Amino acid sequence: MNKGKPVSVLFTEEEGNDSDLLYCELIQKARYGESFLVKSQGCSVGAFVLGGTEKSPEDYYFSSKRYGSRDAAKTAASCLCRLAKIERSIKITPYSGGDFDVLLLFLKPERTMRLIQAYTYMNGSPAEIRTGGIASVCSDCTAYPMKGKPGISPGCKGSRKHSRYSDDELVVGIPSQLAGEIDAALGKIPETVE
Incomplete structure (x- = not known):
């Protein structure tokens, strides 16, 4: 990463606090040094995605004019990847080598490309980018x-507006079970410019 540190996300049984800040x-x-242990955060879409509520964001998506019809907004909300209802807290910290469920990085496109190449190094199967430009x-x-x-995501209106990461960064989430394999492959694949 050119700016900040990777962010560790860990779902934990520890008792977290409520936060008015949005997940993003x-x-x-x-990314810039703060740590949080939250049981809830301030974004209704984030609450739906992270298992805090069953209330779909389809009405919000339609009323905010993100979609041209109620059916399109309903489809978009139903296509969101989401976690089952959780009773756990989320520990969000700058990555320092400890346990994590997901590692979040903000990368320039070339660095994202290398990460994808590292992911595909062992079996050649491509990474699938699954995004609707929301959540x-x-x-x-x-x-x-x-x-x-x-x-891998180009971002969304909400995250770019509220957290203000730069226009030339993509967001990447790495699951813990792939992190070691990707890290090892990064040392083996050719550099972009040799």
Whole structure:
């Protein structure tokens, strides 16, 4: 990463606090050194994605004019990758070598390409980018990697507006079970410019 540190996300049985900050804001603050232990955060879409509520964001998506019809908004909400109802807290910290469920990185496109190449190094199967340009940090790069695959997103209006990561960065979520394999492969694949 050119700016900040990778962010560790760990679902834990520890008792967390309620936060008014949005999940993507918590991630961005952790990128620059802060740590959080939260049982809830301030984003209704994030709450739906991270298992805090069953209330779909389809009405919000439609009323905010993100979609041209109620059916499109309903489809978009139903396609979000989300976690089952959880009773746990989320520990969000700058990565320092400890346990994590998902590691979030903000990378320039070339660095993202190398990470994808490292992921495909062992078996050649391509990484699948699954995004609708919504719920990027919570759905695309946290909930989706919890299924064991890397999440890659160009971002979303909410995360870019509220956490203000730069226009030339992509968000990447790496599940813990792939991190060692990807790290080892990064040392073996050719550099972009040799």
